[in-house]
Amino acid sequence: xxxxxxxxxxxxxxxxxxxxxxxxxxxxxxxxxxxxxxxxxxxxxxxxxxxxxxxxxxxxxxxxxxxxxxxxxxxxxxxxxxxxxxxxxxxxxxxxxxxxxxxxxxxxxxxxxxxxxxxxxxxxxxxxxxxxxxxxxxxxxxxxxxxxxxxxxxxxxxxxxxxxxxxxxxxxxxxxxxxxxxxxxxxxxxxxxxxxxxxxxxxxxxxxxxxxxxxxxxxxxxxxxxxxxxxxxxxxxxxxxxxxxxxxxxxxxxxxxxxxxxxxxxxxxxxxxxxxxxxxxxxxxxxxxxxxxxxxxxxxxxxxxxxxxxxxxxxxxxxxxxxxxxxxxxxxxxxxxxxxxxxxxxxxxxxxxxxxxxxxxxxxxxxxxxxxx
Amino acid sequence: xxxxxxxxxxxxxxxxxxxxxxxxxxxxxxxxxxxxxxxxxxxxxxxxxxxxxxxxxxxxxxxxxxxxxxxxxxxxxxxxxxxxxxxxxxxxxxxxxxxxxxxxxxxxxxxxxxxxxxxxxxxxxxxxxxxxxxxxxxxxxxxxxxxxxxxxxxxxxxxxxxxxxxxxxxxxxxxxxxxxxxxxxxxxxxxxxxxxxxxxxxxxxxxxxxxxxxxxxxxxxxxxxxxxxxxxxxxxxxxxxxxxxxxxxxxxxxxxxxxxxxxxxxxxxxxxxxxxxxxxxxxxxxxxxxxxxxxxxxxxxxxxxxxxxxxxxxxxxxxxxxxxxxxxxxxxxxxxxxxxxxxxxxxxxxxxxxxxxxxxxxxxxxxxxxxxxxxxxxxxxxxxxxxxxxxxxxxxxxxxxxxxxxxxxxxxxxxxxxxxxxxxxxxxxxxxxxxxxxxxxxxxxxxxxxxxxxxxxxxxxxxxxxxxxxxxxxxxxxxxxxxxxxxxxxxxxxxxxxxxxxxxxxxxxxxxxxxxxxxxxxxxxxxxxxxxxxxxxxxxxxxxxxxxxxxxxxxxxxxxxxxxxxxxxxxxxxxxxxxxxxxxxxxxxxxxxxxxxxxxxxxxxxxxxxxxxxxx
Numbered sequence: 001x002x003x004x005x006x007x008x009x010x011x012x013x014x015x016x017x018x019x020x021x022x023x024x025x026x027x028x029x030x031x032x033x034x035x036x037x038x039x040x041x042x043x044x045x046x047x048x049x050x051x052x053x054x055x056x057x058x059x060x061x062x063x064x065x066x067x068x069x070x071x072x073x074x075x076x077x078x079x080x081x082x083x084x085x086x087x088x089x090x091x092x093x094x095x096x097x098x099x100x101x102x103x104x105x106x107x108x109x110x111x112x113x114x115x116x117x118x119x120x121x122x123x124x125x126x127x128x129x130x131x132x133x134x135x136x137x138x139x140x141x142x143x144x145x146x147x148x149x150x151x152x153x154x155x156x157x158x159x160x161x162x163x164x165x166x167x168x169x170x171x172x173x174x175x176x177x178x179x180x181x182x183x184x185x186x187x188x189x190x191x192x193x194x195x196x197x198x199x200x201x202x203x204x205x206x207x208x209x210x211x212x213x214x215x216x217x218x219x220x221x222x223x224x225x226x227x228x229x230x231x232x233x234x235x236x237x238x239x240x241x242x243x244x245x246x247x248x249x250x251x252x253x254x255x256x257x258x259x260x261x262x263x264x265x266x267x268x269x270x271x272x273x274x275x276x277x278x279x280x281x282x283x284x285x286x287x288x289x290x291x292x293x294x295x296x297x298x299x300x301x302x303x304x305x306x307x308x309x310x311x312x313x314x315x316x317x318x319x320x321x322x323x324x325x326x327x328x329x330x331x332x333x334x335x336x337x338x339x340x341x342x343x344x345x346x347x348x349x350x351x352x353x354x355x356x357x358x359x360x361x362x363x364x365x366x367x368x369x370x371x372x373x
Numbered sequence: 374x375x376x377x378x379x380x381x382x383x384x385x386x387x388x389x390x391x392x393x394x395x396x397x398x399x400x401x402x403x404x405x406x407x408x409x410x411x412x413x414x415x416x417x418x419x420x421x422x423x424x425x426x427x428x429x430x431x432x433x434x435x436x437x438x439x440x441x442x443x444x445x446x447x448x449x450x451x452x453x454x455x456x457x458x459x460x461x462x463x464x465x466x467x468x469x470x471x472x473x474x475x476x477x478x479x480x481x482x483x484x485x486x487x488x489x490x491x492x493x494x495x496x497x498x499x500x501x502x503x504x505x506x507x508x509x510x511x512x513x514x515x516x517x518x519x520x521x522x523x524x525x526x527x528x529x530x531x532x533x534x535x536x537x538x539x540x541x542x543x544x545x546x547x548x549x550x551x552x553x554x555x556x557x558x559x560x561x562x563x564x565x566x567x568x569x570x571x572x573x574x575x576x577x578x579x580x581x582x583x584x585x586x587x588x589x590x591x592x593x594x595x596x597x598x599x600x601x602x603x604x605x606x607x608x609x610x611x612x613x614x615x616x617x618x619x620x621x622x623x624x625x626x627x628x629x630x631x632x633x634x635x636x637x638x639x640x641x642x643x644x645x646x647x648x649x650x651x652x653x654x655x656x657x658x659x660x661x662x663x664x665x666x667x668x669x670x671x672x673x674x675x676x677x678x679x680x681x682x683x684x685x686x687x688x689x690x691x692x693x694x695x696x697x698x699x700x701x702x703x704x705x706x707x708x709x710x711x712x713x714x715x716x717x718x719x720x721x722x723x724x725x726x727x728x729x730x731x732x733x734x735x736x737x738x739x740x741x742x743x744x745x746x747x748x749x750x751x752x753x754x755x756x757x758x759x760x761x762x763x764x765x766x767x768x769x770x771x772x773x774x775x776x777x778x779x780x781x782x783x784x785x786x787x788x789x790x791x792x793x794x795x796x797x798x799x800x801x802x803x804x805x806x807x808x809x810x811x812x813x814x815x816x817x818x819x820x821x822x823x824x825x826x827x828x829x830x831x832x833x834x835x836x837x838x839x840x841x842x843x844x845x846x847x848x849x850x851x852x853x854x855x856x857x858x859x860x861x862x863x864x865x866x867x868x869x870x871x872x873x874x875x876x877x878x879x880x881x882x883x884x885x886x887x888x889x890x891x892x893x894x895x896x897x898x899x900x901x902x903x904x905x906x907x908x909x910x911x912x913x914x915x916x917x918x919x920x921x922x923x924x925x926x927x928x929x930x931x932x933x934x935x936x937x938x939x940x941x942x943x944x945x946x947x948x949x950x951x952x953x954x955x956x957x958x959x960x961x962x963x964x965x966x967x968x969x970x971x972x973x974x975x976x977x978x979x980x981x982x983x984x985x986x987x988x989x
Contacts, residue, residue, distance in 0.1 A: 016844050019738045096746045113496045157940055162956075164686050164745050165939055168890065171688075171883060172935025179929035183414035186498040298750060338766025345761045348754030355747060356739055 034330030076320020077219040081274035082297035083312040085267025091243040091307030098170035101294015102177035107143030108275030119193035139276040147268025182287040189286040299351040305361025390465035404444035405480025415499035424585030445470030445532025474529015482518035548602040549595035569654040660796035665916040667803030670904040674810040675857030681895035683850035684830030686749040689756025693855040695877035697862020702778040711771040718784040733855030764874040777873035893945025
């Protein structure tokens, strides 16, 4: 807010402003040079750019790029699902629920336990769809419950305190959940039972594997459901009202506490869906699996504009695609070796650049004035 | 608040004690769940190898038996509403505590029965026969039910009893327990110290051969602690009554002549002397521990400037630690992959400071204008980016990638070199830097800049309106913190002799945050005590503490501590006065308001009684 006011007034530019402009120019330059180098490389491998690219670089053809785009989109859908929870909670309570990534992990882990048990009984192979629905339901149930309990125990007593206090609390909750899972279930990585072959094989025309299609379908269905719920039901309306202004909503006869619990529950349910999909797609989970996806999903929420559900989705997609393509498209042509190690760094750089260029996100924030302060 | 309660006798009487089965059931269930949780994360079985008191109580059982006491204590506590009188506590509360403890204990018995009859060891790795044997004392399920219910009943009553007792007596009851537990936890340090002081007979009297306190030692300790608690209470009452009667006690004149500030100076000096003298009488393992604790104290002091004074939640603080370590490694090690100037450590320190300050500026400039929570997550991102860069193949020709940089020489001081092989020297070196850090943060706190920081912490917009250049002030905090962290990194590099990206995980930042918050944000003594206790006893991210067997659980405990502190005491255990006023400002205003309301009511009442006729 202060920044916006300042830039309109006759505010004297400080060194910090110059430095920020410098960083912005640098970022734009890097992206455009990388893109140019990539395009030049596609046209002719022996172009002047290619002379200073590194020797071991893989020349990225269309099939590889397509694969990256698809993988990125799928990943992006999962980020989007997690980001919805962050975005809704930020919209309503105005703090970053760090523990949301762990809710995602807990959902995936409970899905793992059930699928393991179903595999032992043979239902996993005999009636896969039934088993899958069961597993998804259990994941949703457990992660919803986790989110609601966290709200009740850790966040409700802190309502109204300075915004950094619930944030710090949520870091504690996040640690607690991580190490609880590690100590209860053991620190080893958990592998999911093998999926049936009809599901995993690649499908023409786009060479998408059946698992990816499944993730896509489940993600789109849950998002559509959420969209309907928030936009068209009375509870959804109450949620939007509470996000706008808690006190006025209470005066209008809305039970604020209940609405906040529902917000957490829905965020948790979405995280549960994402958790089990993540587990099935990457075939394994570990107790730290929730941390990085959680932070990245927050990045997605910021990219799309916090509090904006469509924005969270779009942000997730763009983050997923950026993360999977940027290392090979932008960085490798610049002559950087081992670019896949920098995948996580790309996400953070995206976060920083969005906050530098457009702090309200691509699609604008939907927050009440209190939360924006 | 208590003052308010006492002097207004016209307050409505509180409701009498009543039996509330739902509340008791809920708390009892929670007690049982807590104990079941502790069992299922495997803590009791894992740490059962070490006794707390020889042949009487093992650490494993200690990890469970505190639960009914605490829940009994909680159930007997009461919420005194504003404007209400506190209810007299009595037998009813003890019954409550007994019931709650009993329910909890019964649930533990139930857990033992479940373990015996169902096998779900597949997902829950600690659902084991070992746990069953532990819970049933290898005597069958019936015994487990009996013993845990009985224990729960008894301990719940004890907990509630502690709540019912007046504060002075409560202290006499709790201090012995605290004394025994802490002496047992500090066993490694104490026995080492006593041995080097040639006081082995004391150590032999207190500690058993198989670790743990001896029964005799425990009794002596308990009696001593009780006497101290009693004595302290007596002295206080005597002084208070003497003050009330106006009589002058012998010796009081002497005490009064010494001003409070002088007394504070004396105690600080004693503390500093103890920090420097005690390590002379410790063994190698303790020196190693102390050196680690020292490094974390230095880091925590730096983070205290950023988080505690300026209120900037920096979750990527480890980045500056890493920058300090890597700069030292590149400048001093002959094995650095890219450029080997092989400078002496102290010369490299100058460059370390410059580099850290620059990195602080570069990271700080983009984030400083973001709102607090965005800033937190972006700094976390920067912390991770820096680690990823040090780890990447891209920069491995400069910083060694995953192989790191090895053969970092120690710190050369004239004749000797301080290295990791002599942790005591490292400890002293760290302490010297801590003194620099303490002096810097103390002087800064009372400077114009420090007051600007505190103003920003309290309300940024108001601070800006008062003419503070918030951007510059916050950047200054960031850079100060960065330089202090880089000192720690430089010493860490010299101590370890080699440096790897794995030492600079996000975990370090989070643990430092816990240390600063538990100790008390913005207060130097609090932060130091927090670092010493948490890192010393529980251990750092990869450094073991005194409770080595407890290592697996320390991160869980850090998480729980963070949540509990935020919920119950966000200002920390040794709080900064101004900080705690900021956090509890609303409550203070509320108290004042209620006091005024009550006074107004009283005036109204007296007015109506005087007038005899009450206007409608």
